[in-house]
Amino acid sequence: MLFMEKQNIFCRFSHRNHALSVGLQKIMFGKNSSIYLKNGIYLFLNAVSRHLRFCRSRAKAQMACAVQKGVLYLGRLLNQVRIRGIWMEIQLWRQILNPYELAVRELITKFNHVIREHREKGLYSPIEHVCGRVKAVPSILDKLQKKKITLDRMEDEIDDIAGIRITCQFVEDIEKVVELVRKRSDMEVVSEKDYIHNTKPSGYRSYHMIVDYQVETLQGPKSLRAEIQIRTLAMDFWATIEHSLQYKYKANIPEHIRERLSNAADAILALDKEMSSVRSEIMDAQNSSLSQLKLVEDILNNIENLYRISNKREVNKIQDEFYRIYQMHDITKLKQFHRQLDIISEGYRAQAVTVDLEEQ
Numbered sequence: 001m002l003f004m005e006k007q008n009i010f011c012r013f014s015h016r017n018h019a020l021s022v023g024l025q026k027i028m029f030g031k032n033s034s035i036y037l038k039n040g041i042y043l044f045l046n047a048v049s050r051h052l053r054f055c056r057s058r059a060k061a062q063m064a065c066a067v068q069k070g071v072l073y074l075g076r077l078l079n080q081v082r083i084r085g086i087w088m089e090i091q092l093w094r095q096i097l098n099p100y101e102l103a104v105r106e107l108i109t110k111f112n113h114v115i116r117e118h119r120e121k122g123l124y125s126p127i128e129h130v131c132g133r134v135k136a137v138p139s140i141l142d143k144l145q146k147k148k149i150t151l152d153r154m155e156d157e158i159d160d161i162a163g164i165r166i167t168c169q170f171v172e173d174i175e176k177v178v179e180l181v182r183k184r185s186d187m188e189v190v191s192e193k194d195y196i197h198n199t200k201p202s203g204y205r206s207y208h209m210i211v212d213y214q215v216e217t218l219q220g221p222k223s224l225r226a227e228i229q230i231r232t233l234a235m236d237f238w239a240t241i242e243h244s245l246q247y248k249y250k251a252n253i254p255e256h257i258r259e260r261l262s263n264a265a266d267a268i269l270a271l272d273k274e275m276s277s278v279r280s281e282i283m284d285a286q287n288s289s290l291s292q293l294k295l296v297e298d299i300l301n302n303i304e305n306l307y308r309i310s311n312k313r314e315v316n317k318i319q320d321e322f323y324r325i326y327q328m329h330d331i332t333k334l335k336q337f338h339r340q341l342d343i344i345s346e347g348y349r350a351q352a353v354t355v356d357l358e359e360q
């Protein structure tokens with residue numbers, strides 16, 4: 001009976017002890033300064049409990065139980081310290097990366113505004129799309145390790161914690177975007193790398209600009225570095241695929257895949273050249289569809305305004321006329337209609353002002 005009970009105690013004990021050991025090993029893998037202390041206490045308690053394991057009396061078995069509880073308590077305590085430690089690390093990273101998040105959001109908004117400004121003026125925008133990201137913590141740690149940079153030098157040595165990617169339709173647009181960035185007064189260019197004319201051995205092509213950018217935080221203004229990558233849609237397609245393979249294979253992309261990627265990079269180069277040769281035709285077509293879109297938008301705004309100030313039956317007639325002309329797909333007729341509508345609207349507005357003045 002006593003033997004059975006002891007077996008039971010020891011069985012549970014070694015089970016929990018194993019779980020605890022796994023937990024402690026996990027702690028030991030962490031870079032905690034008190035690791036040797038934890039290790040020492042753990043080994044000591046383990047030795048005591050191993051000694052008590054061979055005892056035969058009930059008193060000693062109870063003592064083993066007490067040691068087991070002690071070990072478990074210590075485990076829980078260490079676990080709490082560990083969880084608090086990780087939480088503190090997360091808080092610390094969040095604190096460091098927060099201004100970079102803000103910078104990425106601000107820069108995306110600003111470059112998107114450049115697109116909008118061009119389109120509102122009916123102009124072709126050299127920027128097609130903007131996106132951005134804050135570098136993931138493991139990616140930062142990998143870079144620190146690769147370049148042998150200490151954590152305290154991170155913000156000074158890693159320039160792409162905040163990263164913006166601008167994609168353009170044509171290679172010619174890249175230079176225009178570069179000029180646009182150089183001229184901005186809210187960022188200062190620190191360095192530039194031209195991988196368009198100096199293609200990387202991998203086949204990577206892109207234009208990189210490192211800029212100094214200032215954000216406002218609760219602690220006051222903070223100046224930080226951001227990387228702006230500028231490339232065509234085709235270059236972006238290649239780089240995205242190649243980057244995902246780098247992630248999978250680390251530095252060891254198999255030779256046959258590397259060769260295919262290199263061929264694909266050549267094809268991308270040819271594609272960009274081909275698109276450039278018809279750039280002016282494509283831009284003309286895009287501009288005309290853009291101006292048609294703006295024209296239709298203006299006409300609809302005019303009709304909506306007329307609804308508020310004039311006879312509804314008459315506005316319905318104007319609307320029907322617009323649908324009739326729109327279906328003709330004739331931009332000249334649409335422009336004519338737009339001008340006539342402007343004159344009608346002007347007339348109604350003048351009438352409304354006269355009535356207002358008479359009432360006063």
Ligand code: 0O2
Nearest residue numbers: 135139143160193200202203204208238239240242243244
């Ligand atoms: P992630 O995941 O994009 O953040 P250097 O200081 O010149 O020795 P560094 O700092 O890597 O090297 O600068 P570089 O060469 O200008 O590269 C910066 C970023 O450009 C990389 O960031 C990639 O995003 C991209 N890049 C550079 N070379 C290649 C390439 O061969 N293929 C692809 N797909 N992208 C490339 P990270 O930190 O590598 O990665």
